[in-house]
Amino acid sequence: MQIYLPIAEVSVNIFLILGMGGGIGFLSGLFGVGGGFLMTPLLIFIGIPPAVAVATEANQIVASSVSGVLAHWKRGNVDFKMGAALLVGGVIGSTAGVSLFTFLRELGQIDLVIKLSYVVFLGIIGGLMFVESLRALLRSKRQAPPKRRTHYWIHGLPFKMRFKRSKVYISALLPLVIGIIVGILSAIMGVGGGFIMVPAMIYLLGMPTSVVVGTSLFQIIFVTANVTVLQSVNNYAVDVVLAILLLIGAVIGAQFGARAGAKLGGEQLRILLALMVLGVCVKIGLDLTLTPDDLFGIAQDGGH
Amino acid sequence: MKKFCLNALLSVFVFAAMSAFSHATLADSLDVDLSKPEVELTTSFDGAQLLFFGVHTPGTDVIVVVRGPEKDTPVRRKERIAGIWVNSDEVMFKKVPTFYSAAATRPPEEILDAETLRKFEIGVENLNLVPGNAIYSMDDITVFSAGLLRNMQRIELFSAKIGEIKKVGKQLFRTNLWFPSNVNVGGYIVTTHLVMDGKITETKVTNILVHKTGIEAGIYNFAHDHALLYGLLAVLIAVVSGWSANAIFRKG
Structure with missing residues (x-):
């Protein structure tokens, strides 16, 4: 059954979109990630104009993050103070990111920047995650003692604040800067940014893993909401019909994914996720480097 | 099934039109009409087909050209920089139709000379594409306009070949106009040329409105x-x- 999307201005199969939402939702429930980094490239792949894919995916992530954060909130796993610090940076970053997006779109380079960001960030995160989880897997077999917390230069930064829930005493500049960077990426890549935020919180901020996901989801809600509104105003690129179809599939898939995830071991899950991230990275990297079928292209933007 | 019903309905309409025409005096020129003057983009829209029909002087040929609303269209050339394909040069073509298709009773090049085809922009290759920035050589403009045509044909907004106009009886003709699911909204213009002895003797213009509803x-x-x-x-x-x-x- 075909449905004509009012903003994307293309006709898509309704079951394909629901299925994609379900599939990615399952993976996001399984791995505890938003799944934006998989969904946005998929949407572009099936013919949704990149601008609409990025903006609409931000809207869908609002829904999945709300759904996800509630469970963490109940268990007290959200550090609101840390979330607020990240959020201030996130709003600044995502606002700048949407302006950058509009500018690059006029320049004709938005597709390139979206793809390059994907290759670079997925490559780095996927690689690190893969190495780290392999190491952890080996370590758990050898029963080695856990690594001690080291003293980095970042602990010498000014404006130190105590974040009780996270049990850290660090400079407020740190979450602010991380928030800004992830906010920019969120606007350009159409992702929540959890896959960057979570490792940054663990390794740079030294937060305990128990509060990381909840706090990350908490701030992602506001950053992606900001992106949704700004993309609507600046680029008219949010397609609510597409967003609703995606989130119906995603919320259902996520529930099943979470149940399946409980049965698998944490380290195996992380290796799987790392491989998937690297797979997407390689696919987009090939798109950029293999000679295209046609060296000439026309601008095809939705929302006009 | 839906399409079949629509076609059956249209056929009835054509034959009704046919009998109406046959009772009138013999057409000495050109008259045209559409099954519907609009294309409605609804939730279930997945492309639309309109029946375009009319009467013409017996023994003449008919060419139909459909053009969508015009838009300045940038064409970009990709270039390999440090192993990555990057958009580099850009030519902005002015007022390019966002949709183009043509149909004829016979291949247009058999009934009109090349100059006339170019003048009336019959066939995509005869579209008059005017670059807005004049910093490129003629050779460049040729490859960029060829790139534009290829891209538009790939997304089916330009028809790659001339469609068929069926002659029915002595003076009636009919053809199907196809609008793919990615058509742009706006005013579309259907131009019908009557061709006699290698010359266009009459031209009729019909409007189609493509709109969301x-x-x-x-x-x-x-x-x-x-x-x-x-x-x-x-x-x-x-x-x-x-x-x-x-x-x-x-x-x-």
């Missing part, structure tokens, strides 16, 4: 006229559905 139009207009409110509502919808999904699945 119903909920599609509502959402699109709302998104453009009240962008901020639209964005806020999109967020609200997302928050409410995220919240209710959580509530539903917690119980279950």
Whole structure:
């Protein structure tokens, strides 16, 4: 059954979109990630104009993050103070990111920047995650003692604040800067940014893993909401019909994914996720480097 | 099934039109009409077919050209920089039709000379593409316009070949105009040329309006006229559905 999307201005199969939402939702429930980094490239792949894919995916992530954060909130796993610090940076970053997006779109380079960001960030995160989880897997077999917390230069930064829930005493500049960077990426890549935020919180901020996901989801809600509104105003690129179809599939898939995830071991899950991230990275990297079928292209933007 | 019914209905319409025409005096020129003067983009829109028909002087040929609303269209050339394909040069073509298709009773090059085909822009290769920036050589403009045609044909907004106009009896003709699901909204112009002895003797212009309707139009207009409110509502919808999904699945 075909449905004509009012903003994307293309006709898509309704079951394909629901299925994609379900599939990615399952993976996001399984791995505890938003799944934006998989969904946005998929949407572009099936013919949704990149601008609409990025903006609409931000809207869908609002829904999945709300759904996800509630469970963490109940268990007290959200550090609101840390979330607020990240959020201030996130709003600044995502606002700048949407302006950058509009500018690059006029320049004709938005597709390139979206793809390059994907290759670079997925490559780095996927690689690190893969190495780290392999190491952890080996370590758990050898029963080695856990690594001690080291003293980095970042602990010498000014404006130190105590974040009780996270049990850290660090400079407020740190979450602010991380928030800004992830906010920019969120606007350009159409992702929540959890896959960057979570490792940054663990390794740079030294937060305990128990509060990381909840706090990350908490701030992602506001950053992606900001992106949704700004993309609507600046680029008219949010397609609510597409967003609703995606989130119906995603919320259902996520529930099943979470149940399946409980049965698998944490380290195996992380290796799987790392491989998937690297797979997407390689696919987009090939798109950029293999000679295209046609060296000439026309601008095809939705929302006009 | 739906398409079949539509076609059957259209056939009835044509034959009714045919009998009406046959009772009138013998047409000495050209008259045309459409099964419907509009294409409505509804939720279930997946391309549309309109029946275009008319009468012409017996023994003459007919050429039909459909053009969509015009838009300045940038064409970009990719270049390999440090192993990565990057958009580099850009030629902005002025007022390019966003849709183009043509149909004829016989191949146009058999009934009109090349100069006339170019003048009346019959066939995509005869479209007059005018670059807005004049910093490129003629050779460059040729490859860029060829690139534009290839891209437009790939997304089916330009028809690659001339469609067929069927002659029915002595003076009636009919053809199907196809609008793919990615058509742009706006005013479309159907130009019908009557060709006699290698010359265009008469031209008729018909308009088709392609527009969004119903909920599609509502959402699109709302998104453009009240962008901020639209964005806020999109967020609200997302928050409410995220919240209710959580509530539903917690119980279950």
